[in-house]
Amino acid sequence: MKQKLLFITLSIFILFGTVLSAKTFRYGQVKKMPLSVEKDYYIWRFLSQKSTTASQAKAIIGDAKYINKKLRVAYKKKTGLNAKQTKRKPGPQRKKTDWKAKSNGNKSFNYGIKMVEKNQLGKAAQHFNAAYRQYVDRWEKDKSLFWLYKVTKNKSYLSKLKKSYHINMYTLLAADMTKSQYPRSIVTPSISKDSVYGINEKDPIHWAKIKARMNLPSTDLEDLADTCESKATVGMHTYLLARACNYKKSYFPKPYRRLMRKYSKERQAIIYAIARQESRFVPASVSRSFALGMMQFMPFLIDHVAKQRGEHIDYDDIFNPRKAIQYADHHLDYLDKWLYHPLFVAYAYNGGIGFTKRLIKNNRYFRKGAFEPYLSMEKMTNVEAREYGKRVLTNYVIYLNKLGKPTRLLPYIDQLTTPSKTDRFRK
Numbered sequence: 001m002k003q004k005l006l007f008i009t010l011s012i013f014i015l016f017g018t019v020l021s022a023k024t025f026r027y028g029q030v031k032k033m034p035l036s037v038e039k040d041y042y043i044w045r046f047l048s049q050k051s052t053t054a055s056q057a058k059a060i061i062g063d064a065k066y067i068n069k070k071l072r073v074a075y076k077k078k079t080g081l082n083a084k085q086t087k088r089k090p091g092p093q094r095k096k097t098d099w100k101a102k103s104n105g106n107k108s109f110n111y112g113i114k115m116v117e118k119n120q121l122g123k124a125a126q127h128f129n130a131a132y133r134q135y136v137d138r139w140e141k142d143k144s145l146f147w148l149y150k151v152t153k154n155k156s157y158l159s160k161l162k163k164s165y166h167i168n169m170y171t172l173l174a175a176d177m178t179k180s181q182y183p184r185s186i187v188t189p190s191i192s193k194d195s196v197y198g199i200n201e202k203d204p205i206h207w208a209k210i211k212a213r214m215n216l217p218s219t220d221l222e223d224l225a226d227t228c229e230s231k232a233t234v235g236m237h238t239y240l241l242a243r244a245c246n247y248k249k250s251y252f253p254k255p256y257r258r259l260m261r262k263y264s265k266e267r268q269a270i271i272y273a274i275a276r277q278e279s280r281f282v283p284a285s286v287s288r289s290f291a292l293g294m295m296q297f298m299p300f301l302i303d304h305v306a307k308q309r310g311e312h313i314d315y316d317d318i319f320n321p322r323k324a325i326q327y328a329d330h331h332l333d334y335l336d337k338w339l340y341h342p343l344f345v346a347y348a349y350n351g352g353i354g355f356t357k358r359l360i361k362n363n364r365y366f367r368k369g370a371f372e373p374y375l376s377m378e379k380m381t382n383v384e385a386r387e388y389g390k391r392v393l394t395n396y397v398i399y400l401n402k403l404g405k406p407t408r409l410l411p412y413i414d415q416l417t418t419p420s421k422t423d424r425f426r427k
Helices: 002-016 027-031 037-048 054-063 069-079 099-117 121-134 138-152 156-162 169-177 204-214 221-226 234-244 265-279 299-309 315-319 321-336 342-351 353-361 374-379 383-402 410-417
Strands: none
Touching (some): 027 054, 037 054, 099 121, 099 138, 121 138, 169 383, 265 321, 299 321, 321 342, 342 410, 374 410
16 A cells, blocks of 8 residues: 555656645544644544545544535545544533623624614613623623714723723723723733744644643643743734633744744734634644634635735745735735725625625625714624724724834724725725
């Protein structure tokens, strides 16, 4: 089998020269990886190889933690069969989200937004107050407080917001509206060590093993964070510290300064803002849908950018922060041709430029009117892009300040209903 694989690999290389640079993976190599989404990605890579047999595919699919669309398609192509999810007993986990409380809070909040649209502000306040009581997560409570202020004009809600430990769009706006300083819970750690022996920050399987330890109730998260304290692993380090304090502190590291300094402060800020939201600066991140690396590029986008740049890379190369930043910069150059505002750039990065174009050309969104643009930012039906945009915009403002450019959030909000300042799609 090894000789056959070697012959196939050499034949392809001779035929195509340097065009192909994809890695190949052995069955045993993938088999021994720990159960994780990272292993799922390598199972997909293994299934996608021409050299993988149908019997090997049938044997390895049972090791998948989550069978996503990519795995289903690759498995069907290889075997002609439909992949079935293996049922597993849940392992030990730390405290999870209270989904019932979140669902109830969302219902109340959404009713509140509908009442705002109907200009029934008294009823809206009742629903926002109910949402505040029902929500558990601090940022969602802050969202409810902000809207209570918007519909009542009672500044006591802004005072409560300013006492929140969480860093989000609403707490920054409360500071802006009261001409106050931004919260002091924003932390940028100073780290001197370059790397940590024994941790390869570019290896998804190393990160999978750290996450497995992180989720064990017996693990001291601060101690685990200490083992990842270096410039190369600052993403892992701050991710674990944030988990350890239950997000009472908000970590905004500034990694890869040598790579980043060649860009403008605005470009640095948007790359940092997106990377923090996408991966918390963990270079070897893999999502369930196989978005890859610090900037969470989907494989099709890696292919597209590589082709435009005249490069031939393996998907694993995107786990190198240098390559991730280069590709993000390239993609942002394209988005910036159409979008001038960090919120809309964030929507496009997450949901695609087609989605963003349809959204902002729709007369129901981001036009002049009462409670705009806040109303548009809350009533988007694409929930993922909606919340993603708010967080990236908040990150962007914070990073501009961290990079030495004094900036407030409110002026960016005020620009959203002025097309000449935000995009080329609207007239």
